[in-house]
Amino acid sequence: MTFSLVARCAETGMFGVAISSSSPAVAARCAYARAGVGAVASQNVTDPRLGPLALDLMQDGLSAAEAVAEVQKRGSFIEYRQVLAVDAQGGTAIHSGPNSLGIWTQAQGDNVASGGNLLANDGVPQAIVDGFVTARGHLGDRLIAAMRAGLAAGGEAGPVHSAGMMLVDRVAWPVADLRCDWTEDCPIEAIATAWDIYKPQLDAYIQRALDPREAPSYGVPGDE
Structure with missing residues (x-):
């Protein structure tokens, strides 16, 4: 019911996850990232326990491949799960259990991995990887481009209703965590619209947290 990618920006070290599904609120259950560690x-x-477990393992020094292998050992009913990981060196790994739903497959490269289930066809994850690799600009822009490429390649077998994108970079919290929990329209385009609005303000929100004295104006009524 889902297609996604995890990725690392080779230039900045920023990590990101983007995901979409026919199920509601997919990002709340499925997207995990930690600055300096991985996604x-x-x-x-x-x-939902598997994402934090994989991040903890990578934070302890395991590569993405080693962490996913350990998740396979520790996880319950792992034959039903898909787990995608990217680490701080850009290494990637994927586990897709044999009980994944419908047409399921995966693709990966340096700094990016994609997987999906209940897909329209088995070329969707590779289209997502190719979309990410050929896109330019901010990691968030590249994640959106990759998800659009996956949708254009067929996406899920049925309509998708929720999507999300999470970015982490240098601080302990996500610098962007954008979600569309349900829509009858395209949730990926909803996230893209939110990103277009949020991207110019991203650095200001970080600054407000670290030192509000140096933050730009909030631009709201009563703000001077």
Whole structure:
């Protein structure tokens, strides 16, 4: 019911996850990232414990491949799960259990991994990877381009209704965590619109947290 990618920006070290599904609120259950450590998507009959577990393992020094191998050992009903990971060196790994739903497949390269289930065809994850690799600009722009490429390649077998994008970079919280939890329209385009609005303000929100004395005006009524 889901297609996604995890990625690292080779220039900045920023990590990101983008995901979409026919299920509601997919990003709340499936997207995980930690600055300086990596990014993980845990999907297909989701076990939300697997994302933090994989990040903890990578934070302890395991590569993405080693962390996913350990998740396979520790996870419950792992034959039903898909887990995608990228680490701080740009290494990637994917587990897709044999009980993944419908047409399921995966693709990966340096700094990016994609997987999906209940897909329209088995070329969707490779289209997502190719979309990410050929896109330019901010990591958020590249994640949106990749998800659009996956949708153009067929996406899920049925309509998608929710999507999300998370970015982490240098601070302990996500610098962007954009979600569309349900829509009858395209949730990926909803996230893209939110990103267009949020992107110019991203650095200002970080500054407001670190030192509001140096922050730009809030631009709201009563703000001077």
